[in-house]
Every structure is written in C-alpha cells, then in structure tokens.
Amino acid sequence: MQRDTSQRRAIRRALEDAGRPLGALEVLEASKGEAPGLGIATVYRNIKALLEEGDISEVALPGEPPRYEAAGKDHHHHFRCARCERVYELGGACLPDLKNALPRGFRVTSHEVLVHGVCAACSKR
Amino acid sequence: MQRDTSQRRAIRRALEDAGRPLGALEVLEASKGEAPGLGIATVYRNIKALLEEGDISEVALPGEPPRYEAAGKDHHHHFRCARCERVYELGGACLPDLKNALPRGFRVTSHEVLVHGVCAACSKR
DNA sequence: CGTTATTTGATACTGTGTTATCATTATCAA
DNA sequence: TTGATAATGATAACACAGTATCAAATAACG
Known part of the structure; x- marks a missing residue:
C-alpha cells in the first residue's frame, strides 16, 4: 500500500468523516460516492493497511463484525x-457518569462492561 | 428436549458449578467426567435448549465465541x-468502583463499556 | 508518453463456529 | 418389558467474515 489511489483516499476519508465507527460494509457504502465501482476486497485490504499504519483502530463488538474509527482518540466508549445497528461514539465519561454523557434522545436499555487483564492464577506463572 | 439424559444433566451441572461463564468447548470438557463420550453436537443442542428454557444466558464477547452462565444473576460484568482466555464473573459494581471489586491478584490492562439502546434518529420513527 | 510494478474488482477459497443429517441408543409411559 | 419416539454421536453441511488469486487497470517513475 504505497500508491495514492482514489479508492484508498475515499476509504480513508469515509472513516475520518463518519464521526462514528464504521463496519466494512458501511465503509464500502460511504466510499462509493467518491469511488464508484469500489469492491469489498479493496475495502478490506485498505482497512487492514490503515490498521497497520496506525491510522485507524478497531472497535470490537460482542457477536458482531468489528467497526473501525480514526485512531488517536481519547478514552471513550460506544x-x-x-x-439501525449503527455504533456511536460516546464522550470520555465512564460509568456511572455515562447517563449524562449521552446525546439527547438516546435511550439506554442496557450496558456491558468487559474488563481485560490477567487473572491471579496466570499472574503466578 | 424433554427427556432427562445423563448428558443433559452433566451439561447443566457443568454450567451451574463452574462459577464463571463457559464456552461450548469448556462445557464439553467440564461435562466429560460425568458423561464420557459426550459429543460437541450434544453440547450445542443442550446449550440452545437451556437458553430457550431460560436456565442459562449468553455472555457475548467481542471477537470471540460466546460463553454461557447460569441465568438469573444480578447485574454484573466480566x-x-x-x-488463559477464561472469563470470570465480577461483582455487581459498575465502573469506577470496578477496581475495588476485583478479586485479589487480578490485574487490569483495559476495559470496555458498550451501551445498548436506541439512538435519537431511530426513536423518532 | 511509456514502462513497470502496485492496486483493483470479481470471485473462489478458507477458517471458525454452529447446525443438520441420520443411524443408533436410551428414555419413559403403558 | 416393550414400543414409540426423543436424544445422542459422528460427521457432513452451512453461514459468515475475511483472504487469496489473477487478469486488467492505473499510479509513479523516468
């Protein structure tokens, strides 16, 4: 990935401008205006490259394919x-401040916290 | 699923006794003592049935196959x-009380909060 | 411009997790 | 105990997301 193609520009731009994390198909849709005829393989290829270059980061969701967003943001949640199955970005607040951090009109039905780390048993080894 | 088989008992028991959510393969392993020769298809079948009966619930994780735990627990996180890729249950505390709620020896590297609900745009329809 | 090597688009393929199939085994009501 | 039928185990089939392949298109260099 060293050449500057219209497809690559469109994909990068779609992710930068979205304001929320996009899945591969959302990227495809959002990029088609600027790059008609864009294929899904190219989207996957460029997402991979942008990840490796550190320009975007992955937003992993339970039971769903990952979304991608511009890298370098402050700590935040989704x-x-x-x-609509869209994923939005929430401000930096952690629970239980989260209610206040919600955009107007957003209704919460549940939330999930997943903590990553190393357990006691594994720490011993 | 209306008959009381040794396999079904073993699977239910494994999930009840584990004290943490188990994946399908973990259920298979944990049940083999009580039900030797147990097949993975039977594990999946019974997990499905137990879910439908409301005896267990699914713990979905980003980028991983789901785990399953006994249903009816109070609000908690994982x-x-x-x-070791094991998933543990954490007490009911939400962030930022979470640090205190950690078992001794558990080290946190990161956490994730995912909020579910309906966005403003979708609420209007 | 022309050459060369990278990127693209279409699509075949892969890997993983789960479900369907089906002959065999086991449960359970009579 | 027996007979109907549900559950099991082995494995084939499936669904999905993502990757590999390869001929054609195109960017980048002179």
Missing part, C-alpha cells in the same frame, strides 16, 4: 443502536 | 484473562 453506543450501539438496536434498530 | 473479566477476560488475556493468557
């Missing part, structure tokens, strides 16, 4: 709409 | 060990 909101997934159960209807 | 901890995934990066080394």
Whole structure:
C-alpha cells in the first residue's frame, strides 16, 4: 500500500468523516460516492493497511463484525443502536457518569462492561 | 428436549458449578467426567435448549465465541484473562468502583463499556 | 508518453463456529 | 418389558467474515 489511489483516499476519508465507527460494509457504502465501482476486497485490504499504519483502530463488538474509527482518540466508549445497528461514539465519561454523557434522545436499555487483564492464577506463572 | 439424559444433566451441572461463564468447548470438557463420550453436537443442542428454557444466558464477547452462565444473576460484568482466555464473573459494581471489586491478584490492562439502546434518529420513527 | 510494478474488482477459497443429517441408543409411559 | 419416539454421536453441511488469486487497470517513475 504505497500508491495514492482514489479508492484508498475515499476509504480513508469515509472513516475520518463518519464521526462514528464504521463496519466494512458501511465503509464500502460511504466510499462509493467518491469511488464508484469500489469492491469489498479493496475495502478490506485498505482497512487492514490503515490498521497497520496506525491510522485507524478497531472497535470490537460482542457477536458482531468489528467497526473501525480514526485512531488517536481519547478514552471513550460506544453506543450501539438496536434498530439501525449503527455504533456511536460516546464522550470520555465512564460509568456511572455515562447517563449524562449521552446525546439527547438516546435511550439506554442496557450496558456491558468487559474488563481485560490477567487473572491471579496466570499472574503466578 | 424433554427427556432427562445423563448428558443433559452433566451439561447443566457443568454450567451451574463452574462459577464463571463457559464456552461450548469448556462445557464439553467440564461435562466429560460425568458423561464420557459426550459429543460437541450434544453440547450445542443442550446449550440452545437451556437458553430457550431460560436456565442459562449468553455472555457475548467481542471477537470471540460466546460463553454461557447460569441465568438469573444480578447485574454484573466480566473479566477476560488475556493468557488463559477464561472469563470470570465480577461483582455487581459498575465502573469506577470496578477496581475495588476485583478479586485479589487480578490485574487490569483495559476495559470496555458498550451501551445498548436506541439512538435519537431511530426513536423518532 | 511509456514502462513497470502496485492496486483493483470479481470471485473462489478458507477458517471458525454452529447446525443438520441420520443411524443408533436410551428414555419413559403403558 | 416393550414400543414409540426423543436424544445422542459422528460427521457432513452451512453461514459468515475475511483472504487469496489473477487478469486488467492505473499510479509513479523516468
């Protein structure tokens, strides 16, 4: 990935401008205006390259394919709409400040916290 | 699923006794003592049935196959060990009380909050 | 411009987790 | 105990997301 192609520009731009994390198919859709005829393989290829270059980062969701967002943001969390399945970015607040950090009109039905680390048993080895 | 088989008993028991959410293969392993020769298909079948009956619930994780735990627990979160890949149950505390709620010897490297709900745009329809 | 090597798009393929199939085994009501 | 039928185990089939392949298109260098 060293050449500057219209497809690559469109994909990078789509991710930068979205304001929320996008899945591979969302990237495809969002990029088609600027790069008609864009194929899904190219989207995957460029997402991979952008990840390796550190320009975007992966937003992993339980039971769903990952979304991608511009890298370098401050600590923040996400909101997934159960209807449109879009994922939004929430401000930096952690629970239980989260209610206040919600955009107007967003309704919460549940939340999930997953903590990553090393357990006591594994720490001993 | 209406008959009381040794396999079904073993699977239910494994999930009840584990004290932490188990994946399908973990269930298989944990049940083999009580039900030798147990097949993975039977594990999946019974997990599905137990889910439908509401006896267990699914713990979805980003980028991983789901784990399963006894249903009816109070609100709580999970901890995934990066080394052994086991998932543990954490007490009911939400962030930022989470640090105090950690079992002794558990080390946190990161955490994730995912909020579920309906966004403003979808609420309007 | 022309050459060369990278990127693209279409699509075949892969890997992983789960489900379907089906002959065999086991449960359970009579 | 027996007979109907549900559950099991082995494994084939499936679904999905992502990757490899390869001919054609195109960027980048002179």
